[in-house]
Structures are given as C-alpha cells and as structure tokens.
Amino acid sequence: MTSAAQLIALDRAHVWHPYTQQATAPDPLPIASGRGAWLHGMDGSAYLDLIASWWVSIHGHAHPVIARAIAEQAGRLEQVIFAGLTHEPAVRLAAELAKRLPEGLTRIFFSDDGSTAVEVAMKMACHYWRNRGQERVRFLVFEGGYHGDTVGAMSASRSSGFFEGYRGLLFAVETLPYPATWEGDETVAAKESTALAALDRYLESSGDECAAMLIEPLIQGAGGMRMCRPEFLRGLAARLKAAGVLLIADEVMTGFGRCGTLFACEKAGIAPDLICLSKGLTGGFLPMAVTACREEIHAAFLGATFDRALAHGHSFTANALGCAAALASLGLFETEQTLQRVAAIEAIHRERLRNLQSGIAQPRVLGVVAALELTLPDRGYGSAFTPRLIRFFLDRGLIIRPLGAVLYLIPPYCITPEELHRGWDGIEAAIQHFSTH
Numbered sequence: 001m002t003s004a005a006q007l008i009a010l011d012r013a014h015v016w017h018p019y020t021q022q023a024t025a026p027d028p029l030p031i032a033s034g035r036g037a038w039l040h041g042m043d044g045s046a047y048l049d050l051i052a053s054w055w056v057s058i059h060g061h062a063h064p065v066i067a068r069a070i071a072e073q074a075g076r077l078e079q080v081i082f083a084g085l086t087h088e089p090a091v092r093l094a095a096e097l098a099k100r101l102p103e104g105l106t107r108i109f110f111s112d113d114g115s116t117a118v119e120v121a122m123k124m125a126c127h128y129w130r131n132r133g134q135e136r137v138r139f140l141v142f143e144g145g146y147h148g149d150t151v152g153a154m155s156a157s158r159s160s161g162f163f164e165g166y167r168g169l170l171f172a173v174e175t176l177p178y179p180a181t182w183e184g185d186e187t188v189a190a191k192e193s194t195a196l197a198a199l200d201r202y203l204e205s206s207g208d209e210c211a212a213m214l215i216e217p218l219i220q221g222a223g224g225m226r227m228c229r230p231e232f233l234r235g236l237a238a239r240l241k242a243a244g245v246l247l248i249a250d251e252v253m254t255g256f257g258r259c260g261t262l263f264a265c266e267k268a269g270i271a272p273d274l275i276c277l278s279k280g281l282t283g284g285f286l287p288m289a290v291t292a293c294r295e296e297i298h299a300a301f302l303g304a305t306f307d308r309a310l311a312h313g314h315s316f317t318a319n320a321l322g323c324a325a326a327l328a329s330l331g332l333f334e335t336e337q338t339l340q341r342v343a344a345i346e347a348i349h350r351e352r353l354r355n356l357q358s359g360i361a362q363p364r365v366l367g368v369v370a371a372l373e374l375t376l377p378d379r380g381y382g383s384a385f386t387p388r389l390i391r392f393f394l395d396r397g398l399i400i401r402p403l404g405a406v407l408y409l410i411p412p413y414c415i416t417p418e419e420l421h422r423g424w425d426g427i428e429a430a431i432q433h434f435s436t437h
C-alpha cells in the first residue's frame with residue numbers, strides 16, 4: 001500500500017494537474033473513496049463534495065446502480081469501433097435521449113467530453129451551411145462564455161479570460177454583451193435591451209455570414225455562475241430564427257437536471273437547433289459527450305459523396321461503458337425522483353441566501369446552483385486569497401472552490417438537507433472569519 005505521503009511525493013514528481021499553477025499550488029488532497037455526497041481522504045477524513053466534483057457527479061459518488069451497470073457492460077462488451085458497427089447501449093441511449101431532449105433534437109452524435117461536444121457542434125453548423133451552398137464560418141457568442149479547452153471551443157470562450165496565453169491560435173468570434181442578473185437586480189431590463197440591440201445590429205449587417213450562435217442557456221458556468229432570464233433567451237432565440245442563424249445550446253453544465261428541468265432549454269422555453277451535453281451524462285462516472293441536432297441538419301449531410309459527410313469521430317466514440325452508465329443515470333431520474341430532489345435543494349438555497357445579510361452581493365439561485373459575490377472589505381481576490389478560502393473550507397470538511405470572487409454551490413442531487421445546511425453554515429462562517437481576519 002502507498003501511504004498518503006508517498007502518493008503526494010509521486011504526484012509531485014510525475015503528475016501535471018489541470019488549471020493549476022504547479023509551482024505555488026498546495027499539495028493535492030489524496031482521495032481514497034467516495035459515497036453519495038461524501039469523499040473520503042486517505043487519512044480517513046471525510047469531505048462533503050459541494051461542487052459535485054467539477055459539476056459531474058450529479059447523483060453523488062459511487063452510486064451502486066451505475067457502478068453495477070458499468071461492471072455488467074464491461075463483462076460483455078467494453079468498446080467497439082463505431083464506424084460500420086453499432087451496439088445496443090449506444091442505440092438505446094440515443095433513443096432515450098431523443099425522447100427527453102427539447103423538441104426536434106432527435107439525431108445523436110457521440111464524443112468524449114464537453115469541449116469535443118462543442119467542437120462537433122461548431123463543425124456541424126459550418127458544414128451544414130456549406131452543404132447548402134453557403135460559406136458561413138463566423139460564430140456569435142456571449143461575453144464571459146466558457147465552452148471548453150480545444151481550439152474551437154477556446155475561440156468561442158476567448159472573452160472568458162482563461163486563454164490569453166493561446167491568443168495566437170484562436171479564430172475570431174463575434175461577442176455580444178451578456179445581461180447577467182441576480183435577485184433584486186433593477187438594471188436587468190436595460191441590460192437585456194442593450195444585448196438584444198447589439199444582436200439586431202449584428203444580424204442586420206452580418207447575419208448571413210454567421211453559422212450559429214453558441215450559448216450556455218440560463219447559466220454561464222465557468223464564467224462565474226452568471227444567470228440570465230428565460231424571457232431574454234426567448235427574445236434572442238426568436239431573432240436568430242428569423243435571421244436564419246442556428247442556435248447551439250451548450251448544456252454541458254446545465255444539462256441533466258441542474259436548473260430544475262432535465263435541460264435548461266425547457267426551463268427557458270427555447271428550442272435550439274443543436275445541443276451539447278457531457279458532464280452529468282454518465283452520472284459523472286465516465287467521460288462521454290453528445291451533440292444532438294434536428295433532423296433537418298442531419299439531412300443536409302446526406303448525399304452520394306463523402307465530402308458532404310461529417311468528418312469527425314474519436315477512438316472511443318459511443319464507448320459502451322459510457323453508454324451503459326448514461327442509461328443507468330437516466331433511469332435514476334425516475335426511480336429516485338431526482339427533479340423533486342433538485343426542487344428541495346433549490347428551496348434550501350433560497351432560504352439560506354435570504355438570511356445572508358452582509359459580506360455578499362448579487363445572490364442568485366437556479367435549481368441546484370447557488371452563487372454570490374464576496375464583498376469582504378480590503379480583500380484581494382487574486383491568487384493569495386483563494387487558496388486560503390479553499391483551505392478554510394477543507395479544514396471544515398467541505399469541498400468548495402470559488403471562481404475568483406464568486407462563491408457557489410452545485411451539490412450532487414443526493415445531498416440531504418442536513419448536509420446542505422452544513423455547506424451553508426461553512427459559507428456563513430467563512431464570511432464571518434474573513435471579515436474580521
């Protein structure tokens with residue numbers, strides 16, 4: 001057996017962690033196991049996972065139903081080439097998703113992660129127009145949007161602030177202002193008018209060069225849990241439709257119940273042309289993603305020659321284990337009445353946020369997502385403060401990672417009210433502590 005200290009030493013010697021400044025980051029926390037909303041460290045300490053492990057573990061850790069489905073599938077067929085061959089878990093999953101997705105999204109393309117789901121959607125949109133005899137390679141995005149780390153997805157995320165180091169690699173996109181809003185925001189209508197006016201101007205001048213607009217419906221995740229109103233998205237979708245520009249919904253974060261409905265588009269009342277799903281797709285067990293589109297888009301790729309076909313596919317496209325996990329996860333939404341759990345979590349979030357009076361601004365809640373801005377006096381929210389805040393939570397057995405000055409919770413849906421209150425108690429304690437220290 002490797003001890004925790006040995007593990008950290010080996011990690012330090014050989015591992016390169018994501019989104020981490022390896023020179024200054026504290027030692028990573030070695031985790032031995034997980035169950036439900038809890039993670040267990042190698043030293044026996046327990047941590048409440050209040051961010052669903054980067055937003056993927058929707059039903060909690062090591063759910064036995066999903067674990068069993070993967071084990072059974074692994075003993076039968078683990079993986080098979082998906083060009084020219086097919087298999088039951090993939091076909092069943094495609095059919096089950098088509099039943100549940102926003103209306104018209106019935107054609108399913110599999111890939112590996114959120115970034116590739118977005119990359120595929122962008123390629124589909126461009127190639128769709130080319131197959132219809134138009135060259136459209138421009139994309140519209142929102143300021144502050146985050147769509148992933150591959151080059152196309154980074155280009156669409158260029159205003160997120162994460163990718164300055166790669167600017168030379170990125171292609172240009174058109175960026176619209178995003179009307180981020182919160183409880184009691186009196187400026188929201190004005191912000192929405194500004195954004196829609198900018199959209200109108202762009203569509204008027206350059207709409208016929210634009211392949212698609214790519215949005216995170218209702219919540220911008222990595223951009224800071226920035227929320228917008230459903231009626232704004234309906235106005236946006238109507239304008240894009242009238243102008244003949246495709247709408248791509250990146251629901252990599254919002255999908256699978258996060259906003260209180262299975263998909264955020266349902267809650268917003270919009271019908272996108274394409275949708276990107278990943279994170280919660282397999283219940284957080286395996287990396288897999290889906291790009292789904294309307295039949296009309298798929299139909300534009302049909303023809304006698306390969307140049308009309310989508311030139312995309314990954315070694316692990318439609319991995320059978322991932323499909324089995326995703327089917328089991330979808331089943332849990334019914335057997336565990338998951339959306340009712342989401343509603344109960346949302347109610348606790350609202351109650352606790354109402355009781356937070358000082359040290360915060362811009363409180364906002366949707367589904368299991370609760371967020372606020374810390375306004376503690378005399379704090380730099382840069383690199384020095386964030387690790388102290390993370391440490392403060394870890395010392396109390398809580399996994400919470402702020403995004404800059406934004407504190408947020410995205411718990412797994414299995415969290416109990418007592419556990420969730422513990423998380424909020426931790427946030428209250430942090431605000432108290434850092435106001436006075």
Ligand SMILES: *Cc1c(COP(=O)(O)O)cnc(C)c1O
Nearest residue numbers: 113114115146147148221252253
């Ligand atoms: C996380 C995320 C992505 C990227 O997904 P990966 O699996 O990390 O590649 C894309 N879009 C949104 C909205 C995300 O939250």
